[in-house]
Amino acid sequence: VCRNQLRESGGYRWLSSRQDLRPTRLEGLFSTSASSTARSTTTSGREEHKSIKMSGSPESKAYKVGVHWLKVLFQIHLHLGGAYGLWLVFTQANFVTTLLCSVFVFLGMIGLTLGCHRLWAHRTYEAGVVMRTVLAALYTLTCQGSVYDWAITHRVHHQNHGTPLDPFNYKKGTFYCHVLSHCMENDPDIDRKKRHGDTKDLEEDNVVWAQHLVHLVGGAHLGFPSAR
Numbered sequence: 119v120c121r122n123q124l125r126e127s128g129g130y131r132w133l134s135s136r137q138d139l140r141p142t143r144l145e146g147l148f149s150t151s152a153s154s155t156a157r158s159t160t161t162s163g164r165e166e167h168k169s170i171k172m173s174g175s176p177e178s179k180a181y182k183v184g185v186h187w188l189k190v191l192f193q194i195h196l197h198l199g200g201a202y203g204l205w206l207v208f209t210q211a212n213f214v215t216t217l218l219c220s221v222f223v224f225l226g227m228i229g230l231t232l233g234c235h236r237l238w239a240h241r242t243y244e245a246g247v248v249m250r251t252v253l254a255a256l257y258t259l260t261c262q263g264s265v266y267d268w269a270i271t272h273r274v275h276h277q278n279h280g281t282p283l284d285p286f287n288y289k290k291g292t293f294y295c296h297v298l299s300h301c302m303e304n305d306p307d308i309d310r311k312k313r314h315g316d317t318k319d320l321e322e323d324n325v326v327w328a329q330h331l332v333h334l335v336g337g338a339h340l341g342f343p344s345a346r
Contacts, residue, residue, distance in 0.1 A: 229256025
């Protein structure tokens with residue numbers, strides 16, 4: 119009976135005088151099971167694709183970065199102190215104090231732009247130990263952290279400009295670039311970029327590491343004369 123059904127459906131073809139049966143096509147005989155199998159395969163494939171799309175890979179996972187309240191308090195303290203100092207300039211401070219404060223601001227800008235930015239972040243020129251020490255001390259006046267952290271963050275910023283891995287992503291707005299980005303917790307993906315970046319030149323610079331260890335205390339002491 120089975121052979122007759124196979125002959126009628128064309129599922130087998132006859133070969134040799136022994137009438138051996140070999141499968142050639144079974145669509146006609148097993149159309150129902152084949153369709154159900156195809157539907158099952160398609161459904162499972164869609165579910166698998168959906169689960170992969172929902173779960174995502176560790177590299178593409180979107181982290182919800184929260185507020186770092188210690189950084190927020192530091193920014194509040196820094197800006198309130200600056201506003202109070204500006205008020206004193208026009209009310210109580212004498213000319214020498216105002217001049218000294220202006221000089222310190224200018225020197226801090228030199229340390230930031232000429233030292234931390236152009237020298238350590240971009241390596242646009244070379245400098246000796248004395249010059250690097252002076253620039254590191256001047257940069258410390260800005261109270262923007264260590265040279266090491268600033269340079270690494272700036273390199274990641276240029277390498278991933280305008281992407282989610284940009285610490286100061288301009289697509290999130292000007293306020294985020296200049297204010298909010300300094301008040302948020304560290305993004306794990308950005309931290310991974312910093313750890314895996316090329317920082318050999320910074321790690322081999324003794325001036326960078328010395329400033330990295332003392333920048334908090336050094337910033338307070340170097341800025342003390344301007345508050346007299």
